[in-house]
Amino acid sequence: MKKRWGSLSDKGTVTLNTDLVKAPKECIDYVVIHELCHLKYHDHSKEFYTLLDFVTPGWEKIKHKLELSLV
Numbered sequence: 001m002k003k004r005w006g007s008l009s010d011k012g013t014v015t016l017n018t019d020l021v022k023a024p025k026e027c028i029d030y031v032v033i034h035e036l037c038h039l040k041y042h043d044h045s046k047e048f049y050t051l052l053d054f055v056t057p058g059w060e061k062i063k064h065k066l067e068l069s070l071v
């Protein structure tokens with residue numbers, strides 16, 4: 001099962017996993033941006049990823065780095 005780095009409440013509050021403090025800053029930024037994109041799209045639809053690509057080009061690499069840096 002994959003670790004959850006961040007979540008977004010119905011009220012729009014972003015909650016981050018405390019393990020993120022050990023992650024590189026760009027990874028923290030990625031998680032925050034990912035959750036903020038969910039304010040607009042509440043799923044992982046094509047539109048969501050289009051927005052994510054627009055805001056954070058190369059996010060896949062950052063996500064991969066995040067998964068490798070913390071176990």
Ligand SMILES: [Zn+2]
Nearest residue numbers: 034038043044
């Ligand atoms: Zn998500």
